[in-house]
Each structure stands twice: as structure tokens, then as C-alpha cells.
Amino acid sequence: MAPIGVRLQIDDHHVVIDNGILQVTLSNPEGIVTGIQYNGLDNVLEVRNDESDRGYWDVVWSALDGSGRTGVLEVIKATSFKVIVESEELVEVSFSRPWDPSLKGKFVPLNIDKRFILPRGCSGFYTYAIYEHLGSQEWQAFTLGETRVAFKLRKDNFRYMAVDDDRKRYMPLPDDRQSDRGQPLAYPEAVLLVNPVEPEFKGEVDDKYQYTCENRNLRVHGWISNDPSIGFWQITPSDEFRTGGPLKQNLCSHVGPTCLAVFVGAHYAGDDLVPKFGQGEAWKKVFGPVFIYMNSVIDGQDPLTLWDDAKRQMMVETSSWPYSFPASEDFPKSNQRGMVYGKLLVRDRFVDSNDMQINGAYVGLALPGEVGSWQRECKDYQFWTKTDENGDFSINNIITGNYNIYAWVSGFLGDYRNDSSITITPGCNINVGTLVYEPPRSGPTLWEIGIPDRSAAEFYVPDPNLQFVNKLFLDQPQKFRQYGLWERYGELYPQGDLIYTIGESDYSKDWFYAQLPRKKEDNSYEGTTWQMKFKLENVQQAATYKLRIALAGASIAELQVRVNDRNKPRPLFTTGLIGRDNAIPRHGIHGLYWLYNVDVLGSLLLEGDNTFYFTQPRSQSPFQAIMYDYIRLEGPSST
Numbered sequence: 001m002a003p004i005g006v007r008l009q010i011d012d013h014h015v016v017i018d019n020g021i022l023q024v025t026l027s028n029p030e031g032i033v034t035g036i037q038y039n040g041l042d043n044v045l046e047v048r049n050d051e052s053d054r055g056y057w058d059v060v061w062s063a064l065d066g067s068g069r070t071g072v073l074e075v076i077k078a079t080s081f082k083v084i085v086e087s088e089e090l091v092e093v094s095f096s097r098p099w100d101p102s103l104k105g106k107f108v109p110l111n112i113d114k115r116f117i118l119p120r121g122c123s124g125f126y127t128y129a130i131y132e133h134l135g136s137q138e139w140q141a142f143t144l145g146e147t148r149v150a151f152k153l154r155k156d157n158f159r160y161m162a163v164d165d166d167r168k169r170y171m172p173l174p175d176d177r178q179s180d181r182g183q184p185l186a187y188p189e190a191v192l193l194v195n196p197v198e199p200e201f202k203g204e205v206d207d208k209y210q211y212t213c214e215n216r217n218l219r220v221h222g223w224i225s226n227d228p229s230i231g232f233w234q235i236t237p238s239d240e241f242r243t244g245g246p247l248k249q250n251l252c253s254h255v256g257p258t259c260l261a262v263f264v265g266a267h268y269a270g271d272d273l274v275p276k277f278g279q280g281e282a283w284k285k286v287f288g289p290v291f292i293y294m295n296s297v298i299d300g301q302d303p304l305t306l307w308d309d310a311k312r313q314m315m316v317e318t319s320s321w322p323y324s325f326p327a328s329e330d331f332p333k334s335n336q337r338g339m340v341y342g343k344l345l346v347r348d349r350f351v352d353s354n355d356m357q358i359n360g361a362y363v364g365l366a367l368p369g370e371v372g373s374w375q376r377e378c379k380d381y382q383f384w385t386k387t388d389e390n391g392d393f394s395i396n397n398i399i400t401g402n403y404n405i406y407a408w409v410s411g412f413l414g415d416y417r418n419d420s421s422i423t424i425t426p427g428c429n430i431n432v433g434t435l436v437y438e439p440p441r442s443g444p445t446l447w448e449i450g451i452p453d454r455s456a457a458e459f460y461v462p463d464p465n466l467q468f469v470n471k472l473f474l475d476q477p478q479k480f481r482q483y484g485l486w487e488r489y490g491e492l493y494p495q496g497d498l499i500y501t502i503g504e505s506d507y508s509k510d511w512f513y514a515q516l517p518r519k520k521e522d523n524s525y526e527g528t529t530w531q532m533k534f535k536l537e538n539v540q541q542a543a544t545y546k547l548r549i550a551l552a553g554a555s556i557a558e559l560q561v562r563v564n565d566r567n568k569p570r571p572l573f574t575t576g577l578i579g580r581d582n583a584i585p586r587h588g589i590h591g592l593y594w595l596y597n598v599d600v601l602g603s604l605l606l607e608g609d610n611t612f613y614f615t616q617p618r619s620q621s622p623f624q625a626i627m628y629d630y631i632r633l634e635g636p637s638s639t
Contacts, residue, residue, distance in 0.1 A: 003121035005088025015081065017091050017118040017125070022294055024118060024125050029081040031095025031114045032056050033151070039230050039296045046152045052077070055151045057129055061108040064141035064276070069105055071145065076112050076129075084115070084327045092117045092327050101138045109133060109140045115289075115328065123295060124233075126323070128288030130330050135282030143276045148262040149290065153232055158223035158257040162307045163211050169472050171255055172201045182206070185468070186622075187585060190483055192468065205468050205483040208254035209586035212267070215239050216246035216384075220293075220314035221253045224306050228296065231306035234259050235291040237317040240399070243378035244273050246362060247454060249588055263287040264378065268553075268591050270580025275378040283379065286331050291317050322397050332399050338428035340365065341394040344387050344407055344416070347438045350445065355436060357391035358409050363435075365395060365403035365422070372415035374406045375592055398424045405432065410453045412439040413550055413630065414595055440597055442546045443634040447502040447534055449511060452630035456480075456552045457589045459513040459628070462488040480513060481587040486622050490519045493528075502534035514553075514584055515626045517619035525624075527617035529566060534610055534633070540602045543636035547573075547598040547612070550629040553591030554579025557626045562613040563604045573598045577618070585623050593629065602636070 004020040014034065015026045025035035033055025035043045045054040057076040063069040078095035085092040096113040103109075110131050117126040127149060133139055155174055162168035175197055176182055182191035190207040213221070222233035234253075239246065243264050250262040266274050277283055295309050322334055344363055345355040364384035366374040374382060380401070387393045402423050407416035416437035422430060451458050457480065464473075464482035473481045489512055497518075500510055517525035547561065557579055560571035573596070581591025618624040 006091045006118055006120050008083065008086050008091045008093070015093060017093070017116070019118050019120055019122060021121070021123050022125070024116065026093070026095070026116060027051060029079055029095060030077040031081070031116075032075070032077065036294070038294045040228050041157070041225070041230065044153055044157070044225075044230070044232055044294070046154050049152055053152060055149075057112075057114055057147070057149050059108050059147045060145040062143045062145060063105065064143060067105055072108070074108055076114060078112070078114060088120060090117065090119045090325060099139075104140055108144070109142050113328070115326065117289065117325065119325065124291055124293035126289040126291050126326075128286060128290070128326060128328075128331065130284065130286050130328060132284040133277050133281060135280055137280040139280055141277060141279040141281075143274050144264055145274050146262070146265045147287065148260050148265070151232070151234070151259045151292070153223055153257040153259065154225075155257060157225035157227070158232060159226065160224040160304065161211075161222070161253050161257065162224070162310075163213060163221040163252050164217060166476055166478055167211060167472060168307060171257065172204070172206050173197050174255055176201060177206060177255065185483065203467070203469070205470050206255055207470075207483060207587070208251060210470055210473070210481045210483075211252060211254050212249045212586065212588065213252050214246065215242050215244065215248045215250065218250060218252060219318065220310050222259050222310060223253065223257050224303050226303055229301070229303040229306070230294060230296045231303075231310055232259060233293040233295070233310040233313070234261050235293050235310070235314050235317050236261055237291065237314070237321045240381045240383055241285065241287050243275070244269060245364065245366070245374045245377070245382055246384050247375065247590070248273070261288075261290045268581050268583050268586060268588050269376070270582065272376045272580070272592060273378045284330065285380070286328070289323060289326055289331075334397060336426045337397045337399055338424040338426065338430065339394065339396050340398060340405070340422065340424070340430045340432055341392070342432035343391045343434045344393060345391050345434060345436050346409055346412055347436050348412065348441055350441055350443070357389065358387060358411070359389040361387040361391070361407060361409040363387060363393045363395065363405065363407045365398055366406055368402060368404045368421045371417045372406070372593070372595075400424050400426060405435065407435070407437055408454070409437065409439075411451070412437070413452045413548055413632070414440045440548060440595070441634065443637045446536070446545075446633045446635050448630065448632040449500065449507050449532070450628060450630040452550055454550075454552055454593050454629055455590045456513045456627040456629065459507055459511045460509055461485065461513045462492065480589045483587070486514065486516050486584050486625070487519065489514070489516045493518065497528045498530045500530065500532050502532065511628070513589070513627065515614065515616045515628070516584070517616070517622060517624060519622065525619040525622055527615060527619045529613050529615040532612040532614070532631070535608060536605055536610055537607065539605045539607050540636050543602045545600040545602060545605065545636060546634040547600050548630070548632040548634065549596045549598065550631070551594040551596075551626055552629040553581045553583045553588070553627040554594060554625075555582050555584065555591065556580060556624045557616055557618050559596075559626055560615040560617065561598060562615070563600060564606060564611055566611075566613040571615070572600065572604070582623060583627065584625055590627060590629070600633075
């Protein structure tokens, strides 16, 4: 039997779209999702919440005019409703809120048009939005700290959460985080469950940051209800409209039960990933569409199989990108986009005498900028792919505009950027030929610590304090997600700091995952100095050696490097104060990537025993720290 046509019902306060599979109710004219009826459940959203706190788009913004309007959380409430498409095959509706100078200081200075689409026979609906800042001097300067779509589900029904195959479980209730049942820890997001409604959760830590995902892996996540057996999933079919590239980490699902689609956010990066718009700066961007997918099982089937079905649906949505059905002219369809293809080789004569074909290298297009600037780019679109075993790549469906090609290769330091920009026009098919990335290198490797993969995951991650565990992360690869690991450094090194001996130490056991301050008896903190001990033969006194230091993250920290004299007043090198990624309390294994290349004169080195001293002196909080990615000492090129 053919699915029934889509029906649209409009009254004074609500708009209802129904395709016989699900029914979506939106407030009129605000455009808040107040209800989703599906499979016998009259509303999958939390009916205890006010209608404005169930399904909504929001922003966090700050004015740049000195008015003091900073960190304003604004749920986007439209002022105008319009039917864009109405047919039996599909309904698309618009809820818009224009901005003008009379609204200065009251609302984020953006024209915002929120769209909702329900097709015939579809077990879900789509939402996207067009944000615009006009190029007129009357339009105030501001920053956009965050924008997202949020859904609050019924807590009595949706108890099982899945964000990836390693992180899926029955979850505590939001009640367990309240003051009578939970004990706040070092920051409000982390709560120790001391008297939960269900005793099985007693003694566990709940923290939404334990469930964040990198953009490259953040395609589908959501919740399962046992009675009735239904799933609620947020599917993001493309990364192009999310900021910061494939490694940017975002919130997704967490106790609430809450389900998010985050498009712009400062988490794990800080102010570097907050777009700043000047007065009268013209800007327009489409966020989405994202897909809200509902599924169910028949009686007797395991509800947890809904996760597998959601992953299958994610593949369907991804292969359908870019969607053909959004009506806005601001969302370019496939025939309005272009394509770039080519080959990426890696050239490092100290590793291989031939140019290397690397499977899985990341190649992307982002706004023209400096080498590596893609990871801090937060205004425009980005398009990424991975190379195959031959180093070949193809980037499809690129929105028109000017871009640089960027690339980075796991196993090699640094970033690639092509020298000239590329102009994408509708229907273009550009062969960029063979690109050759030459990673930083001036001499042979004398020694190295870690793997150059932009993560600290290969280093020693301690077991958690058993008073602060999340059982999900016991005995699994993401043990860095546990709460309180930063305290373990001082417990393992109560007096002296880490000493690593090249040729004897093992970085997976002897290199702590982060260089943290040490807690003192008076509960203050002190900076730490790590030592790398190594032997050299035939030191060339007149030559220059090269120390490569790749950081996986930094948070209001500094790295000072000294050679063979830890008390020397001036270090050989300092990064200065860097980083605001705050990745350590948010259970990340990386923030933003930093690469430093330090010249070490041979006259500073000794025949025989040598020591590098790495000092992180900043210690006003336990989270002022550095995470290392990789360290390498290279000999002079003549050797």
C-alpha cells in the first residue's frame, strides 16, 4: 500500500505536519518543535518541559560594541511563519526572524530562517537554517560562540543512549544529578551519583563531556525507548557546515535525555573557533539539513537493534548528500557544486627513498589561509575526504567559492597546503594532479617519542580513582574519558617529576598522557619539569640539530625547553602562553594541534649523556596543561 500523502494543518498557535508515520507539531510563529507523535507515543519530547524547551535552535552570542552583552544564550523564536512547499509528496515550512538595528542588544544580529521538511513515507523529518549578517554599517559586530539544534526527550521512556559502538549504555536519570541525589565535582557538568533512583548507578560519575565525538565520527547518535520500543536519532549526513574540520569535537547526546546537533562551538578549542563578525561584515551560511530519524521494532525483537538500523539509515542519508529537496536557493544542489580530484604523495627521504602513497590521509578544502589554518576556520564551509591505498582522492559536491587544498597525514608531522587557491564553479571537475607533501625534516631521526597522529592516546593513561568511575569506560580503549585522571599525576609523581630515558623507557607506560601541575599539600598547584635523557655520539659542535615538538593540546599553558641545565634563567625555547582547549577536564585526548621546530646548536650538546628539560610553569589551576602528540630529535642533515 502506498504511503499516504503529507498533510499540513495550521492554526493560531501551532503548525502540524503529518505523513501517517509521524506527526510533527511546531509553535506558530516561533518555530519551536513542541511535539513529535510516533508509533503510539503521543509525544516523544519531554511533556513536563515548557513548550519552548523541547525541540529548538539556539545560539550563544556576544556583542563587540562594549555593551556588556556577552555569552547570551538565545533560543531562536521566529516572528513569521510561511509555507514554502505544500504537496502530498513533501511539506517544507519556514519560521523566520529578521533583525534590524532597533533590535540591537536584544537579539543576535542575524536574519535567521529555520526550515522543517517532512517527506511522504519518511520515518523522520529534516531541519536546516539560513543565517545572514548583512553588509551594512548598521549591523553590529558580534561573536557567535555556539549554535545548535537541541531535543529534550521523555526521561521516563528514553533510557538507553548510543553515540558510537564503544559508547552505548543504559543511562542515569536527570533526577540523579540533582542536589539530593548527586554530588557536584570539580565543575558543574561532572556529578557523582550518590543516591540515584536506580542503585546500579551509585558511585558512578556522569558528565556530558564523556560522550563528545569528533566531527569525522559524529554522523549518528541518539536514544532508545523500551516501552514502546522506538529510537530517536540525530543524523548529520555531511560535515561541510560544521566548523573546525574533521577533528573538531562536539557534544552530541547526554543525560537529559538530550540529543544535540552542534554546528558552531568553542569546546576543545576555545576562542580560536568562535567566529567574529565585524560591523557591517556580510556573511551567510546554511546549517544543515540534519535528519531526525525515528525507528521501531515489532514485539519480541530486541530494541537495541534499533542502533544498527540507525547506522544503516545514516549510510542512506550520507549517500543522498547533497539533498535534492530543500527549497531554499541558499542550499546548493548537486549540479550547482563542483569536484576536485588528484593524488597525494608524501616525500621524506629519511623514511623512504621513494615518494609514499598513504592510505587514509586527510585531504580537504577550506577558506584560503595559512598552513594548518583549517583547524581554526569557523566561518565558511569545509570539504574533506581520505586518500585510498594509491594516495588518490576525490572531493565531491563542493560549494562554489575560493579554497586552498589542505592535508595532514597520520604518521607524519605537520600540515600540507597548496600554494595557489582553487576556484570552484558549478559543474567543474578539477584535476589538481599529484600533490607532494614534504613533512618538516632537516636530518635523520636520532630518537622519537610517540606517534605523530594529533592525539595523546598512545601515551600512558592511568586507571581512574575507583571512587570516580564511569563503568562504561572500564577495560575499553577510551579510558581517557574517565573523570579525575588529572589528579593521578601528582599521586604517581608525588615528589619528583617524570623522567624518560631514550632507549629504555616505553612511551605507552612511562610517558603520562598530559603534563599537568602537581597538587601540593596546601591544595595549591606547582608547575612541573619533565626530563628526557638520551645519549649522543660524535656530536657536531658547529652543526644545528632540530627538536620537533608536536602538541595535541594546550590550555592556558606554556612549554619551556632547556638543554643540559634545568636552572638556566632563560630557556632555549618557549611557546609563550598558548591554548584554551580545556580538553583535559572535558575528557578529550586532544585539543588543537601545535607544531614547534626548535634549533639546538651542537655546542649545547655533550658527547654521551644529555637531558632535555620540558617545563610547564603555569599552575593557577589543575587544568593548565599540555598534551603531547610527538617529539623527535633530528641530527644535522650532513649525517
